[in-house]
Amino acid sequence: MRQDTPFTERNARRDALHPPLKDSTVMIVGLGGGAEIAMHLLRSGVSRFHLFDFDTLEAGNLVRHSCGIKYVGKNKAAAVAEYLREYAGEGIEAFVHETSVFENHSTTRAAMAESDVLIVATDTDSSRFFLNELSIETATPAVFVSMFEKGKAGEVFAYRPGHGACFSCLMRHLGRQDMLEEYEKTAEKAQCHLARDARSMPGIGIDQSFFSALAARKALEILLEGQEHSLPNVGESWTILSLFGIPGVLDEHLSSIKQNPPSFPDCECAVP
Numbered sequence: 001m002r003q004d005t006p007f008t009e010r011n012a013r014r015d016a017l018h019p020p021l022k023d024s025t026v027m028i029v030g031l032g033g034g035a036e037i038a039m040h041l042l043r044s045g046v047s048r049f050h051l052f053d054f055d056t057l058e059a060g061n062l063v064r065h066s067c068g069i070k071y072v073g074k075n076k077a078a079a080v081a082e083y084l085r086e087y088a089g090e091g092i093e094a095f096v097h098e099t100s101v102f103e104n105h106s107t108t109r110a111a112m113a114e115s116d117v118l119i120v121a122t123d124t125d126s127s128r129f130f131l132n133e134l135s136i137e138t139a140t141p142a143v144f145v146s147m148f149e150k151g152k153a154g155e156v157f158a159y160r161p162g163h164g165a166c167f168s169c170l171m172r173h174l175g176r177q178d179m180l181e182e183y184e185k186t187a188e189k190a191q192c193h194l195a196r197d198a199r200s201m202p203g204i205g206i207d208q209s210f211f212s213a214l215a216a217r218k219a220l221e222i223l224l225e226g227q228e229h230s231l232p233n234v235g236e237s238w239t240i241l242s243l244f245g246i247p248g249v250l251d252e253h254l255s256s257i258k259q260n261p262p263s264f265p266d267c268e269c270a271v272p
């Protein structure tokens with residue numbers, strides 16, 4: 001928890017609203033699905049955000065985005081910051097980073113180092129692996145969320161420093177080593193993409209909401225851990241939830257697989 005926030009009128013308003021989370025800072029990378037996660041956390045009491053996205057909100061995104069038509073053409077991080085202020089007033093702090101996390105490593109690292117939890121809602125494996133590395137380095141808990149093609153399923157993974165697998169270990173446990181190898185051999189660490197983006201189709205925003213809500217809930221568990229207002233844990237560190245089935249993996253609709261994978265001993269995340 002940040003301890004250095006001076007008392008101000010702004011903080012008094014925060015106290016009146018949501019005492020348990022008023023001093024928490026959340027960093028969100030990817031303000032597509034991340035926009036909804038930001039709103040869940042704001043309503044829960046988080047009032048300080050670092051928002052990263054280099055992308056512009058387009059009309060086609062509105063089918064699954066919190067921000068409406070007036071934000072089309074704006075950078076997604078800037079749009080979400082404005083949207084959060086519209087909801088909660090000027091009492092919130094939202095630092096807008098209209099860049100890729102790769103562009104300025106020191107800025108990305110500095111924002112992460114002062115955040116209590118990182119949310120990774122990006123759509124490239126290169127950014128996921130890169131942010132995983134930084135979260136280990138800065139000992140920042142992280143929640144990774146992604147939706148599979150057409151919203152057929154989604155997965156949420158929470159990394160707690162010193163407690164089990166990081167994102168890279170999870171990928172090794174799941175046999176997705178190829179993604180890691182592709183990432184490691186990519187010099188610029190920004191060029192490996194996975195064709196897992198959801199398409200803009202009616203109702204896809206509803207399906208996305210399941211996974212955004214689960215990711216927000218995981219982040220809250222981390223932020224409230226050990227506090228009087230702590231939430232019951234909703235499950236294991238990794239959950240894959242199928243909405244309408246993946247043949248051979250999750251045949252039943254609304255079924256899930258949950259695991260607590262351990263660290264690999266040779267990974268940076270393993271406790272010495």
Ligand SMILES: [Zn+2]
Nearest residue numbers: 166169267269
């Ligand atoms: Zn690891």
